[in-house]
Amino acid sequence: MTAIPDRAPPRFRAGDLLGDERWRGLTIQALALAALGLLGWFLISNLVANLAALGKPIDFSFLWRRAGYDINQRLIPYTSDDPHWRAAVVGMLNTLLVAVLGCIAATIFGVIAGVLRLSRNWLVSLLMAAYVEGFRNVPLVLWIIVTFSVLVHATPAPAAFRGEEAEASMLFGLVAITNRGTYLPRPVWGDGSALLLLVVALSVVAVWVWRRLARRRQEETGQPLPVLWVSLAILLVPPALAFLALGRPLSFDVPAVRETGIANFQGGIAVLNSFMALWLALSLYTGAFIAEIVRAGILSVSRGQTEAAYALGLRPGRTMRLVILPQALRVIVPPLISQFLNLTKNSSLAIAVGYMDIRATLGGITINQTGREFEGMLLLAGFYLTVSLVISGLMNVYNRRVAIKER
Amino acid sequence: MSDTHARTVAFSRDTMLPPVPPPVRETGAVRWLRENLLGGPLNVALTVLSLVAIWWALSGFLPWAWRGIWDASSLTECRARRDELYGPGVPAACWAIIAERWPQLVFGFYPQSGYWRPPVALAVFLVAVMPVLFPSLPRRMLWLLPPAPFVIYWLLWGGSLWGPATVAAGFALGWGVWLLARRGGAGAGLALAAGVAAAALWWWWIAGPLAGTLARGVPLALQPVLSKDMGGFTLSFVIGLSAIVLSLPLGVLLALARRSEMPIISTVAVVYIEIIRGVPLIVWLFTAQLLLNYFLPRGTNFDLMLRVIIMVTLFAAAYLAEVIRGGLAALPKGQFEAADALGLGYWQSMRLVVLPQALKISIPGIVNTFIGLFKDTTLVAFIGMFDPIGLTGSIRATTAWNGIYWEPYVFIAIVFFVVCYAMSRYSIWLERRLEREHRPAT
Structure with missing residues (x-):
């Protein structure tokens, strides 16, 4: 046996920085960092110099100055005397309102369309395919504008609702869709409505407790308890009794058209056409994407799973709930949430119909009035970024919880 | 057994019945x-x-x-x-x-004598990308690809042919020098540096004067058109297609950077992708319109259309990067290891083994991103450019067409539908074809 002579460790040469795998990574990263630093320095020094030359160094104090403009949809009290930051908050709430309601409606549209597109009924699946392809292949802006035009130009004026033989009638006698806006009934909370709400909350808690009990009993003894009917009873009976016992504390203020003078609706909740158009178009558009996600999710669960569940003796309802849905949801939920994110970002297209979202208040009128483009855009981008990061953070938590445990 | 049967059954058929057509309710319509x-x-x-x-x-x-x-x-x-x-x-x-208004909806304010130019440019684009889109075409057609951007630029913006031609010659020169250096045995880095240097010298010293001389000698020029005169579907197609072509390589690089083992590189990629994706495109477009000049040396000002193309490209690249990252993640680890085992370097293994497969997996996502990008070109209407939707507003503002709503919308919707639907059909076709390639030979 010949001993392999110890090789002297190779002397470090400058060329190794690029040629040797051990150093190359570090060299490249150092160069990248240096280039990035230079670029950042270049951009920021330009920015500072440019803003200084224009006489408006970076300064956020404009947020506390008087805004001086009105906002036609406010979820919190606001007048034109309030400061800019309050206008921004009003816009932020408007964005979040249309986003949340849009997500709910889009999910409903999407689930219905996605399930129906898999229907064996040829006509229904054709209709749903037309809906999905029609909305997916035409720009959202166009849909928003068209929906707005339909609401403004193709719905009756309030005057048409007047008189005994009105040309237009209210939907179910409760909702009026007019070219000025949509009017909804408004709940009026009377004395004792707090107690009523408390009863409702207690019923919800009771349902939850009952479901847990039923599940634990089934896991321990194998005997199921009726869940659906008992839940429904708990949910409906006590609130109904409380409603009657408290002397009907909750009533609805139904909008009505003024019969004399200028025809417009009074009472109820007035919803702007810009909001309706944005909300409808966003939910229909996103619904088309969600429909495809739902369809793909259901198709992704192999048929063998259904057959195996039947072979175990599970009935179709339970098969769906216990076997198919948990697996389909794992596929559906992540892209679904990214659709919610898209919807939230797309709500900035409110600009097409003049809905006062945060882009219109902070990123529009405030910038125009104060000339603070940089600060305004920075805050605007920060808002959207925060919403995105929060939602995608939640999604990551979900993904980690439902991930297949690989052994 | 048969005896009992024979005794109990009074009649037993001994001839075959002729086949009977199925009942009416079980056939046909x-x-x-x-x-x-x-x-x-x-x-x-x-x-x-x-x-x-x-x-x-x-x-x-x-x-x-x-x-x-x-x-x-x-x-x-x-x-x-x-x-x-x-x-x-x-x-x-x-x-x-x-x-009456279709020339405006299609060309915007493009000079009337040049209406032939955008369609020809589109045709050049389509012919040039054909061999990329349809692998059954002869590979020699790929040579049409490199000169296409210069021809398209010249057709759309006009001016002297010699400007784009000398720029293209710089690329050709750089490539030639690189090839020569590689043949001569230079290292990859050295050859690249030589090529870049040659091209840079060409553009710096020679290209300008040469283009001027040639233009004086052989005046091959089209009427120059300003970006702001482009509108309608010409604008949508120019922005959409440029961004599609430019964002794909950037998206691939970002996806690779995000998966890189070098922490600084991957952090930079993650931060970039998340920031771009977290903010709506309309905010980025306003940034391009209002703020971009602030970040550049004082007095710099360049074309709004170029700014929009850059912004849309950067935007789409972040989305593409996520799609491609999904494709990379879906690839079995063995593929990476096999490429390493063959002794391929990083770029070789990416180019020859990993990316062809990863991109194949991500085709549906990539095409979806492109469709989204093309639809998003309508947003430029809000920064004062006259895309088809922006034009409907200005057409409606004329006294002749005041009060018309549905017809232009229907027209625009149909054009967008046809283009986007064609793209999605193409992606389905490609997916099927690539799936077939993977089927084991029988």
């Missing part, structure tokens, strides 16, 4: 109807409901569209002709606006 439309009460209800919906939609739209009036020069004239033909108040479309 009847069976199809029963299975697809009328199976069970729920199905019948759904069928009726869909029929009502279809009737409701078509009975409103079709007569309106069919009665459409094609020759009129204003909305009032349209209405007058409608009253004359069908009686007052009958819904009838006024397609005359499309007939």
